[in-house]
Amino acid sequence: MMGSRDLEKNRDVNNNQSYNQVNYPQQSSGYHIETSERQWTSWLVPMIVVANVAMFIVVMFINNCPKNNFGFDGCVARFLGRFSFQPLRQNPLLGPSSNTLLKLGALQWDKVVHQHQGWRLISCIWLHAGVIHLLVNMLSLVFIGIRLEQQFGFIRIGMLYLVSGVGGSVLSALFLQQNISVGASGALFGLLGAMLSELLTNWTIYANKAAALFTLLIMIAINLAVGILPHVDNFAHIGGFVSGFLLGFVLLLRPRFGWRERHQLPEHARVKTKYMPYQVVLFFIALAALVAGFIIALVMLFQGKNGNDHCRWCRYLTCVPTSRWECGK
Template sequence: MGKKPFSSDIEAARYPPPPPPSFYMQQPRQWFSWLVPLIFIANVAMFVYSMYVNDCPSYLNEEVCLFYEYLGRFSFQPINENPLLGPSVRTLRLLGALEKDLVVGEDEAWRFFTCMFLHAGVIHVLANMFSLLFIGVRLENEFGFHKIGILYLLSGFGGSLLSLMHLRDAIVPNTISVGASGALFGLLGAMLSELLTNWTIYLNKCAALTSLLFIIGLNLAVGFLPHVDNSAHIGGFLSGFFLGFILLIRPQFGYVNKKYVPPGYDAKRKPKHKVYQYVFLILRVTEMCDSASTA
């Protein structure tokens, strides 16, 4: 009597203490990139169609059309007319190139967007499309087709708008502007604002910022070459830069959604965004609203 019941260590080990609750941080969603390849196909198809409509042999002597013996109807305009190996200005204007008199005088505002899918030549379209795949696929994988689609179209529109203002002061009359460069520079601008907004999640911050600024500076320097509309580049870049603060904001490092925290885990969670992220967001929304009201 009065003795404590015997229990061996083996019996006590049958019911080990429960482990402390744990949780795993949710991984960022990886989107399948389909919109950027679709834009790539649309631009290439539109260039092929522009060469079909151009039909150089029907308007000029077959001998002056470049590569007529191989391309026939799809042969290029003479080098002295189009050094980029492409269609004539007449064809680009017909298919929707940006021109001041047609947009302002004829109320053809749709040219703000159609000019984004036209290119002056093979060199032009290849340079833009390789840049699109290099930049756009990664952004679409990280942020989704809906955000990148909005960013692409609005940046292209911003580039077209500034380009139209530049065409208004052009010395040569009836100057046109074509190309996806404004939208592509918008993606570059958005990458810069995304880096600044989501600064806490990057490991090699200085290296990422330096390399990105070098790429942006190199592309902007190309805009000073002859026959290149740098105003579209700048307009697209600024549009994408401001939109990136709104569309590409991500949770700060260490944030965990409440639904991933198990019951009984009362650890203090980080807020979803840093204060400076909200400051950037408010400033950009305010600036864009002021710009819209001024316009």
């Protein structure tokens, strides 16, 4: 079965619901910025959703289950014609075949390394294994991404999304060399990691800091723990999360707010805001770690290295064998 990235659960911001059934405090619950700020109009995240849905339609059109399965025998939702899904024994997520995904840009180590198709590190982010995979990822993107884009703008969130997605793809290719992988989960975990680093680097401007940090850590731990189930590409999750976490210190730091209020200055007064010293330190440490990590990982990947040779226990990060299931070698 293909290595899909579909285990992230949606989080409802407006109704204070959960991301994987853990409440994330919003502004109404005390997790808020001490002063109001400009809100951006979110348009990039909706466009990414539209692009992913459009790409899935194109994939299903090309897949053409009836033709490739010699008729409708075995195809799911046969009334959809050439858009019907592969038999459930091939793809239980209601989607195309692995061959179609591979043809259209799914991530595979051999093609990236030996056939010099590095573009697959990006193209795989826009492909999904099925309707269920697509639905879960897009709901997660809407509930997480729109909030971040409203606060920080489309440029920074767009960079976070793409860099995190590539980071997840690189780590996945290093450790899962026998499978193919598709999905936006690495990019989504990058946004989740950026939420954590944003909270840490802007620590002084939030209320109820400890409660917000604890809730966010529990939420992250549950999401990563679910990734140890079989057939889930947890390396993409981890790579995306680490990339987004580091990049969040670089892109999402805020100037020191509250200075105007403490000095009782009027709204129209010009105030020179400054960054806290710890923000500057975290900025340079995170930037150096991010650049070094990408350089090392990419060099190892294109030299054909197998990450499992350098970390024997790392295979358990993506699948833990139990009496109920086995993990691939």
